[in-house]
Amino acid sequence: MINWFEINKIVSQFGFFITTSSQLTVIFLTLLFVRKDLGAYKHLVVLFSTVGVLFAILEFLLYPGLHLHNAGYIVYINNRPFDASKPLLTLILAVYCSLYCTAISLLAVQFVYRYIAVFYPIHLKYFDKWYLLIWVCYAVWFEFQWGGGIFKFDEVDDYSEEYTRQTMMDYYQIDVSEVPCLVNVVYQTIPNSTDTFIRWNNAFNTLNMTFVGTLQYSIMIFCGYKLYYKMEEKLSICSDDSRKLHRQIVKTLLLQIITPTIVMYSPVFLVIYLPLLNLDFSLPMGIFLGIFSLYPALDAFILMYVVTDYRRALKDVLKVLNPFKKVTVSTLVVIPGQAQFIP
Template sequence: MPHFYEISDRIAKCGVASVTIVNTFFIFLTVFHIRGISGTYKTMIIIMAVMGILLSILELLARPFVHNYNKGWIYFSLNSWMNVHEGFLKLTMIFYSSFYIVMLSHISVQFLFRYLVLVSPKTAKKFTGKGILFSLCVSIFFGVIDGVALMIFGLSDEYSDEYMMVEMLNKYELAIKDFPRFIIVIYGADGSLRYRNVMYLVSAGVDVAIQYLLIIFCGIKMHLVMNQGFKNVSVANKKIHKQFLRALIVQTIVPTVLFVFPAVFVLLSPILDLEMSFQTGWIYALISMFPSIDSIGFMYFVSEYRKVIKKIYLAMIPEKRSDQSELDINP
């Protein structure tokens, strides 16, 4: 019978395949068929789809997993198919952790841009050209903060290795020195706080909180503007703005439910110093599905995608196309 982490790995691989197929299709539609989305926002959603594919590639390389044990957790790699130096796998783990923050930050930038389009179009124009490159650099900056914090505050030491050694041997049949790892243990043997590890939790929490504060602020403001201040805007424009807002909300809710809520437990449960032993790495199997769900949600809520997909489908099936033509002639 396969171990839970092996099942999780299979789910993650299915997620990688689905992301590659769905996001490639989404990019194809956006570039060659969608006319209602243009300019800066079109570039932003293409960047988001590309990021999803890159995240799936990083997941294949890093094969990340997490295990929570009492007052600590260990973030490690189960990559056994690449005969490479441990330092390389650690680097892929850092990139993977950072890249999710980059994607979350890019979603918050999209919220800010859509809000500015509604209330200050002149300011929104600053996102064009070099502006979008700058916004991408800002997203990368937040990801770098997370990666550097993990590299500085999350490196294992003699105490953390000893603390996790027996647990990893029992649960995964792995010797603690034989695989790349980052370990957070909140309390020392005498019960005192290990401030280096605490600093990682603080930095990661602040990093994520900034993104969600911006998302919530812009989301509420957009909702109020569309309900109260949209009197002089055409019905068509109202409709497309509402579709974009719904799509952005899905882009936020999906990773929040699939990753952020579970991650809060993973990150903060050691503070409670409870007796526990959980293979919490299943959250990476869930997050592997996020980019494809994100793209599917966007295509569902923005009506032009549905129309284009239906048109392509009918063009591929002559019988359906002829039936549709007859319906058009004889309503």
């Protein structure tokens, strides 16, 4: 029998290593080596990278799992870090889920910043100094809305516990009543009948996640579209260096639309919408959670590959750290009456 928990654990460990190393590298380069022309965008990059690191750390500590079953799904933890209580770990599980929303919200803010930088540069002051807190609050607001919705509306009750009990035992040898988990079951069957009714608590959470996710994605699409098709005429009055930098960052943002669409949005919307069809199936999806933690790493690789400043800074750092670099040895040549160094 396939050990799904071990598979989830391996993916989580891999995601933790790749994400933390890449995001810490981005933070290091951004704060110490990348030129100041990026302006407040540097702060947004550091914020996004920090969230990515936190997401990977929680993934590594919790080893969360995800399972789709007929009209519902369950997110669970089969691990007890620091021997924490079940209620506390359930809360931390909701926080883990909310960091996903924080990441996509900060990504949307990056699109807004670049849109304003190209079309309304006079308003960039609203991203600097204490104004940056407004955008942090924006991301945190939706983090609480997403995480709070999951924690409140997907709270386990008698029906959802029984609904997932046999499946969790068959696939993972887990007693669902013993593990921290959050369960969403859209439909409930009436006893001794084929009729069903909607479980509105769980349905409200689906609506909540749809609203938040669609809002962030719409911002990204709108700004990305405007930047791609309207940018050239706006950049005609900029210097060559500014045009080059804007184009590189816009290229980065466009890749930041394609990549999360495949890695983050598609899996999440599959998970929250497939139960609405109430099909007869059961599918382990824990590996998708590991893929979510890999997205910040992919974002870091995009940034370091596309933006010249990051590429140059990374090369400079690697040259300094390279243990096999050639060392120039100077030879002292002694000539009567003088001494001279010859490299």
